[in-house]
Amino acid sequence: MKIVNFTLSKEHTKSFGIFQTDGIIDVGRHSGCRDINEFMAHHQLDELQRYAQLPADLQLSDISFLPVIDRPGKIFGVGMNYAEKRKEFNETSDAPTLFVRFADSQVGHNGIIIKPASSSQFDYEGELAIIIGRTGRNIPAEDALDFIAGYSCYMDGSVRDWQHKWYTAGKNWPATGAFGPWLVTPDEVGDPQNLSIKTWLNDRLVQNDTTANMVHSIPQMIAYISTFTQLSPGDVIMTGSPGGVGKSRVPPLYLNDNDTIEVEIENIGRLTNKIQAAASAAA
Numbered sequence: 001m002k003i004v005n006f007t008l009s010k011e012h013t014k015s016f017g018i019f020q021t022d023g024i025i026d027v028g029r030h031s032g033c034r035d036i037n038e039f040m041a042h043h044q045l046d047e048l049q050r051y052a053q054l055p056a057d058l059q060l061s062d063i064s065f066l067p068v069i070d071r072p073g074k075i076f077g078v079g080m081n082y083a084e085k086r087k088e089f090n091e092t093s094d095a096p097t098l099f100v101r102f103a104d105s106q107v108g109h110n111g112i113i114i115k116p117a118s119s120s121q122f123d124y125e126g127e128l129a130i131i132i133g134r135t136g137r138n139i140p141a142e143d144a145l146d147f148i149a150g151y152s153c154y155m156d157g158s159v160r161d162w163q164h165k166w167y168t169a170g171k172n173w174p175a176t177g178a179f180g181p182w183l184v185t186p187d188e189v190g191d192p193q194n195l196s197i198k199t200w201l202n203d204r205l206v207q208n209d210t211t212a213n214m215v216h217s218i219p220q221m222i223a224y225i226s227t228f229t230q231l232s233p234g235d236v237i238m239t240g241s242p243g244g245v246g247k248s249r250v251p252p253l254y255l256n257d258n259d260t261i262e263v264e265i266e267n268i269g270r271l272t273n274k275i276q277a278a279a280s281a282a283a
Contacts, residue, residue, distance in 0.1 A: 001048060002182040002269075003027075003150065005035055005070060005108070006063035014066070018048060019182055023056025024063065030054065036131075036183065037071050040233035045133050045149045045185065065108035067179035068152045069131060074235045075101040077156060078221055079167060081240025083213050088248035096216050096224055099167035101156075101238070104174050109181035109271055113157055115255055116173045117278040121160035122255045125241035126199035126207050126263035128192070129154040130218060131183055132235040139226040144219035147231065150183035151192060153263040153271035154238045155199075157255070160247050178263075178273045179236070189267045192218050196266040197242060202259055209242030216240075 002019040015028030016035050030051055033039040039048070079097035080086050107113060115122045133149025155178040156171070163170030171177075189195070192211060199207035216224070221237060246253035255261060257277035264270040 001052065001185045001188065003036055003048065003068075003185070004063070004182045005066040005068055007066060008058075009062055009064050017058065018052055020056060024058040024060070025051055025054050026057040027051050029057065035066075035070065037069060037234040040133060040149065065110055065180055067106045067108045068129070068183045069179070069234050069236055070103065070106075070108075072103055072234050072236045073232050074229070075103070075106075075238070076225055076236070077101055077167070077171065077238045078216065078240045081215050082209060082242040083215060084209065084243030085241060085245070086215065088243050088245070096221060098225070099171055101177060102172045105172045106177040106179045107175050107273065108179065109273070111178060111273055112175065112276045113155070113178055113255075113261065113273045114173070114175040115257060115275050115277045116159055116176065117280055119159045119161050120254070121247065121252070122176070123158040123160050123246045124199060124201060124206065124255055124261050125156040125158055125245055126197060127154040127156050127238045127241050128195065128197060128211055128265055129179060130222070130237040130239060132231045132237070133233055135230065135232050136226055137230045139223055139231070141217075141219040141223040144222035145186070145192075147222060148186055149233065150185045151189050151265075151268055152180060152183050153265050153268055154179050155261055155263050155271060155273060156238055156241060158245075178271055180271050181269050184268045195268070198264045199244070200262040200264070201253070201255070206246075206253065207242045207244040211239070213242070214240060
């Protein structure tokens with residue numbers, strides 16, 4: 001299933017539903033839950049199957065996409081997790097590189113990403129995102145995939161001139177990341193360690209890799225993170241970006257006003273966003 005989180009364009013009310021070729025089944029209206037997070041707090045995600053045979057309530061023109069999970073308890077980022085990216089940044093540490101993002105730093109599919117006025121080095125990073133579906137602590141790697149509700153695309157916008165010695169300040173400016181277009185359940189994704197991942201900037205292919213080249217596998221990341229914190233339904237893990245980011249290029253290639261950035265992952269879909277320069281240094 002493809003599960004979308006959205007607002008109704010006319011009523012500006014929030015809901016979520018199942019995306020199908022003939023439209024969207026408004027599960028929020030039928031279930032009384034306002035988003036995926038609330039549904040997963042009370043139900044297993046596979047219980048959505050009971051709604052899958054209903055007729056479509058909405059068309060894409062009726063909605064505006066929200067981030068797949070717009071109220072996550074935790075958003076973890078894993079840095080330097082592709083072999084080519086590690087070469088570009090001369091990364092030699094064996095330990096996973098972790099950082100956090102805040103919920104207000106992300107927008108949904110077709111949303112406007114804001115280039116901070118204080119930055120001249122706003123970079124792109126296309127990533128596979130994991131959405132956790134079950135509560136767990138000290139999860140063994142061999143069981144980790146059972147804790148995943150689904151997968152999505154993430155554009156981990158990075159304000160390089162504010163990262164300094166660590167990532168947090170460069171990852172959390174409002175509306176600098178994007179998450180979507182939808183959550184795809186594991187049965188439709190297949191092997192998450194064998195997916196092509198590509199990023200386009202203004203129709204130019206700038207990242208092209210496969211999740212097979214992750215240094216730390218998805219089960220390893222879940223096991224590692226759940227060692228020091230509990231993972232809960234709706235938590236998000238960004239699994240790292242391949243090589244080809246703007247900072248590593250000569251000359252550097254950064255995001256600017258009116259650019260279009262797209263992240264496409266095999267069996268999941270394509271996340272598309274426009275870049276808009278912030279009007280003032282407060283943004």
